[in-house]
Amino acid sequence: xxxxxxxxxxxxxxxxxxxxxxxTEKEEKKEEKEEKEEKVLKGIKHSTSxxxxxxxxxxxxLESIPSQSNLSAALLEDIACTDTRCESELMELCRSVxxxxxxxxxxxxxxxxxxxxxxxxxxxxxxxxxxxWRLVRIMFEEAKHNxxxxxxxxxxxxxxxxxxxxxxxxxxxxxxxxxxYAILLGDTCKYDDTKVKLTKGMEFDxxxxxxxxxxxxxxxxxxxxxxxxxxxxxxKWWEAKIAATLFGAxxxxxxxxxxxxxxxxxxxxxxxxxxxxxxxxxxxxxxRGKEGKVWLARIKGAEKELAAQVEELKRKL
Numbered sequence: 001x002x003x004x005x006x007x008x009x010x011x012x013x014x015x016x017x018x019x020x021x022x023x024t025e026k027e028e029k030k031e032e033k034e035e036k037e038e039k040v041l042k043g044i045k046h047s048t049s050x051x052x053x054x055x056x057x058x059x060x061x062l063e064s065i066p067s068q069s070n071l072s073a074a075l076l077e078d079i080a081c082t083d084t085r086c087e088s089e090l091m092e093l094c095r096s097v098x099x100x101x102x103x104x105x106x107x108x109x110x111x112x113x114x115x116x117x118x119x120x121x122x123x124x125x126x127x128x129x130x131x132x133w134r135l136v137r138i139m140f141e142e143a144k145h146n147x148x149x150x151x152x153x154x155x156x157x158x159x160x161x162x163x164x165x166x167x168x169x170x171x172x173x174x175x176x177x178x179x180x181y182a183i184l185l186g187d188t189c190k191y192d193d194t195k196v197k198l199t200k201g202m203e204f205d206x207x208x209x210x211x212x213x214x215x216x217x218x219x220x221x222x223x224x225x226x227x228x229x230x231x232x233x234x235x236k237w238w239e240a241k242i243a244a245t246l247f248g249a250x251x252x253x254x255x256x257x258x259x260x261x262x263x264x265x266x267x268x269x270x271x272x273x274x275x276x277x278x279x280x281x282x283x284x285x286x287x288r289g290k291e292g293k294v295w296l297a298r299i300k301g302a303e304k305e306l307a308a309q310v311e312e313l314k315r316k317l
Contacts (some may be wrong), residue, residue, distance in 0.1 A: 023256040083123045090130060093121065097134050102139075108149075111142040132167035135182045136160045140183065146307075168207070175214035179221055186224070198243050201251070204228060219268035224306050229253040230278060232308030233285070255285040275301045280313050289317050 085268040098119065104110030127133055139160035143153035164181040171177055185204045189197045205228050211221045232253040235243070240250045259282035265275050276299050283292035296317065302310050 004220075022090060031288075057240075073284035090125075094130055094134065099139070101134075105141040107146045108142070111145055114138045117139055127170055129167045129174045131175050132163055132170075133176045135175070136164045136180045136184065138168070140180075140187070143187075154188075154191055157184065158191075160184050161188050165174070173214065175211045175218065175221075178207040178214070179224075180220075182211065184223055186227070192259035194239060194242055195246060198239060198246060201228065201231070202247065203250075217268060219265040220273065221276070222261050222265035222268070223272070223278070226258045226278060226282075228274075229258035229261060230255065230282065233258055242292065255282045259284050259286070273299055273306050277302075277306060277309050277313065280317075284313070284316060287308065293317050 001070070042249045053204045067184070068131040097114070099112065104114040115135075115138050118131065118138055121131050122128070122135050139156055143156045144158065146153040161181075164184045165178070167177040168181045182204050185200045185207070189200045194202065204224075208221055208224045210230065211218065212225065215221065230253075232251045233255045235251065243250045259279065262275055262282060265272070266279065269275065276295060280295045283289065283295065292313070296310065296313055300309055
């Protein structure tokens with residue numbers, strides 16, 4: 001009986017130890033989860049694996065903008081002076097800027113020449129949205145040149161973002177103002193913490209959709225909407241947590257929805273390499289690699305920044 005009692009005592013003690021250990025383990029996991037959530041709410045990415053640490057945060061930045069040479073055909077819609085007498089002169093100024101843009105943007109010297117002209121126009125015709133968004137456009141291109149040269153483009157991009165916001169505030173009916181504000185929102189979010197990135201993402205989506213409502217046949221806006229959907233479809237759990245905290249809901253989209261926007265943009269501009277790359281990325285994410293190879297084979301003449309992405313996709317496919 002003594003042996004039996006001792007044995008039972010050891011079993012009970014063992015069970016207590018197991019229960020105690022289980023409780024301790026659960027408490028540790030709970031504390032770890034709470035710590036992780038606290039860091040998430042502070043906008044700090046908390047990860048337990050090297051793979052997660054390498055993941056990119058919510059970020060929408062364009063490496064290229066399609067040819068602007070066709071903008072002059074839509075100048076009448078862009079011109080909205082309160083003084084009708086200025087329309088003809090402003091139209092000619094804008095047409096002149098647009099016709100030269102595709103050539104001037106290619107070189108640093110060309111960008112500087114165009115930038116000087118538009119800054120002068122902006123000072124002599126203040127608060128003119130048609131000039132302001134074109135100024136933002138060339139500031140964006142110059143920032144790209146600075147980035148390629150290893151220079152910091154943050155100051156210029158943030159200045160462009162401010163001008164773009166002012167243009168939208170002045171004229172909420174100009175599709176290009178909304179478009180370029182969205183482009184700068186996407187390009188500058190790389191300088192922000194996760195909370196601001198997601199807030200800018202919501203603003204980005206809003207202004208791209210307004211731009212499309214005003215001009216449904218803009219391939220750049222369709223591409224940007226696809227980019228937003230693509231980013232949201234791949235949103236990380238910690239980004240979703242912050243989004244839910246900030247907005248009360250998590251943005252929803254799918255790779256298929258993103259693909260439809262990219263395909264719509266391709267119908268309007270089939271030569272845009274960056275758009276084609278994102279069609280391939282969507283097809284890859286959807287498990288449609290065979291179709292992705294066909295699209296990848298269509299891509300010709302990719303610039304340096306995009307050529308690296310082409311090669312990376314070839315390896316994945």
